[in-house]
Amino acid sequence: MKKIKLFSRYDLLVLIVISALAIILLIPNLFTSDTLTATISVDGEIVESVDLSKAAGFREIKIQSDPAVKVRIENGRICVIEAECEDKLCVNCGWLETDGAMAVCLPAKVVVSVDGKNADTESPDVITY
Numbered sequence: 001m002k003k004i005k006l007f008s009r010y011d012l013l014v015l016i017v018i019s020a021l022a023i024i025l026l027i028p029n030l031f032t033s034d035t036l037t038a039t040i041s042v043d044g045e046i047v048e049s050v051d052l053s054k055a056a057g058f059r060e061i062k063i064q065s066d067p068a069v070k071v072r073i074e075n076g077r078i079c080v081i082e083a084e085c086e087d088k089l090c091v092n093c094g095w096l097e098t099d100g101a102m103a104v105c106l107p108a109k110v111v112v113s114v115d116g117k118n119a120d121t122e123s124p125d126v127i128t129y
Helices: 009-030
Strands: 036-042 045-051 058-063 069-074 077-083 102-105 110-116
Touching (some): 036 058, 077 102, 077 110
Antiparallel strands (some): 058 069, 069 077, 102 110
């Protein structure tokens, strides 16, 4: 009777290499900041800055712009809930709750962005070749 091997020595080596790569890729996530700050600006000027990590409950802010925009802050996240512009792309962005997330209403010149405490602004987001 012939004995069947489930794993060979090379299968184990491939499994160890893949596991090591996964651990190496997850290490930067351990050192990221949990403090998120939302910034609302109109025509390049900051209107309001909110610490999302301390935001409890919900709060609505009506931004005085043309067309008008309404923003909701709720349980550590922010979104544009209402806009008087035609396309409403900023409303379709949904909830912003991660570092680097952004909603922009071009007709109203309103930018809602979320930044982490230790955000590295000098490094690129994506590199393509």
